[in-house]
Amino acid sequence: MSDEPRVTALGYLGFEVSALDAWERFATGVLALNVAARLPGGGFALRMDSHARRFFVEPGTLDDVSVIGWQVEDAGALRRVADRVAAAGFEVVTGTAEEASARSVAELVKYRDPAGIPSELFWGPERAQQPFHSDLLVSGFVAEQRGLGHVVVTSREKEESVKFYEEVLGFRLSDHIVCRYFGFDVNLSFFHANTRHHSVAIGGPQQKRIHHFMLEVASMDDVGLCFDRALRARVPITQTLGRHPNDRMFSFYAQTPSGFQFEFGWGGRDVDDASWQPTTHARISEWGHQPPVAFAPREKQKS
Ligand code: FE2
Secondary structure, three states, X not given: OOOOOOOOEEEEEEEEEOOHHHHHHHHHHOOOOEEEEEOOOOOEEEEOOOEOOOEEEEEOOOOEEEEEEEEOOOHHHHHHHHHHHHHOOOOOEEOOHHHHHHHOEEEEEEEEOOOOOEXXXXXXXXXXXXXXXXXXXXXXXXXXXXXXXXXXXXXXOHHHHHHHHHHHOOOEEEEEEEEEEOOEEEEEEEEEOOOEOOOEEEEOOOOOOEEEEEEEEOOHHHXXXXXXXXXXXXXXXXXXXXXOOOOOOEEEEEEOOOOOEEEEEEOOOEOOOOOXXXXXXXXXXXXXXXXXXXXXXXXXXXX
């Protein structure tokens, strides 16, 4: 599909959350995102770069991702990619003008991926009138044409999801990680849509639709500063600072108020399709990314 239009970036994420106030404090005070708008249902939209909307946080009981928005180049690309989704046997619904306006995009279509995750394809994101700025950041987010970061989706039938993202949406394979990690079998496949090492990774089934989403900043200090903010806010740290062997990301993981995780990182490598050779890595981290709970003091044995 070398000449076929494909997904070009991770455009936006929606979350349905039970603790809306806690999410606003977390998103602005820990992640350093800005509230871009209040939404009609009581939620809020967030931004991180020149895009007017990058996240939609809305009240509900799901405590999970409610939509993944994938960007394509233009109206023609939207139709061609949507046609491929339909031809692969998935129901595709054209979004109304109101739905597109609510996402601040020109046009969108809706479908569910093989794992049932509500997803949208869109083109023409609205740009914010003011440049993004957060007093909490010394650098800024690595976003714009690389998309908002990456998302790790879970799937009961991993191979079906892999085939869909690769052959239908047009993602290109970056690599795999297959290993044991603290008693768990890890089998992840990573795919890129632009120069960012991966915009999506696909793993096996979990309780939530996503394992984590990742935001990247332009300096190592901003990772450390976010780690400090997470500690001060009593955000549960799920994986300590570490570095992945495949995307080379220096990052830590912690829990969102909805239970799924976020990764906050710096230094992710770029992929050049002209020379990139996909490989399989036998470990998930070069160092670090340890679950602190594994090192908690053991309870004293009762005698
Ligand atoms: Fe990640």
